[in-house]
Amino acid sequence: MSDHGKLRIVALVGTIFCASIALFGFFVWPTQYEYTREAPNVWRVNRFSGIRESSTADGWKTDRQIQIENEAKKELADKQAAEDEKTRRAADAAHSKELLAGRDLAAKKFGPGSSYSAEVRIAFTSSKALVRIVVAPYNGSLRDAVDRGSPIGNLQLLSDSQFVLHELPLDAGDFTRVVNDKGGFSSLTTQKEIIMTEADYQQIKDFAITWRF
Numbered sequence: 001m002s003d004h005g006k007l008r009i010v011a012l013v014g015t016i017f018c019a020s021i022a023l024f025g026f027f028v029w030p031t032q033y034e035y036t037r038e039a040p041n042v043w044r045v046n047r048f049s050g051i052r053e054s055s056t057a058d059g060w061k062t063d064r065q066i067q068i069e070n071e072a073k074k075e076l077a078d079k080q081a082a083e084d085e086k087t088r089r090a091a092d093a094a095h096s097k098e099l100l101a102g103r104d105l106a107a108k109k110f111g112p113g114s115s116y117s118a119e120v121r122i123a124f125t126s127s128k129a130l131v132r133i134v135v136a137p138y139n140g141s142l143r144d145a146v147d148r149g150s151p152i153g154n155l156q157l158l159s160d161s162q163f164v165l166h167e168l169p170l171d172a173g174d175f176t177r178v179v180n181d182k183g184g185f186s187s188l189t190t191q192k193e194i195i196m197t198e199a200d201y202q203q204i205k206d207f208a209i210t211w212r213f
Helices: 003-027 063-099 140-148 198-203
Strands: 033-038 041-046 052-056 059-062 103-110 116-125 128-136 151-158 164-171 176-179 185-195 206-211
Touching: 052 063, 059 063, 063 116, 063 128, 103 206, 116 198, 116 206, 128 151, 128 164, 140 151, 140 185, 164 185, 164 198
Parallel strands: none
Antiparallel strands: 033 041, 041 052, 052 059, 103 116, 116 128, 128 185, 151 164, 151 206, 176 185
């Protein structure tokens, strides 16, 4: 082989070698990933494929993987919420029949200019008191408190002498919106169970609600 041919081979090998080093430095060294940190998020991009992955508690995942997992979690949560709502409605229906045989406590006005009303009906069955609360109208600060998911207040069941026999927290999530004949929300209602003796139940003569909105 001539010297010229040898030089060409050497030059070609050198070019390939240099190119290999350059490609290694760009794609592999020090890692095959390019990392980006913007607190509190961390993600990386594969230098070969361009695929982006985010750091999660379960390791590195692509945006699509995260989306699929979030959708699956939401579907499961929605299914559980539907089951809980079905169970609650069944219990409310059963309680409603029992509450028909109960008694009403005197309705109370509250809020600016006594613009809201609260009605409480109670009944006793199987070692527990059933309590139904209706608050109306569903507007203004009451609606805002429910929309925020805020605690609404505390219900106190009172004796003749205004002694507190039992106290119940009232959270926004406890209430169901009641729809009027025009398709709007007219009031809120919830039903509760309280374990107590019939003697204690018979002492309930009044109620008070400490409102938080």
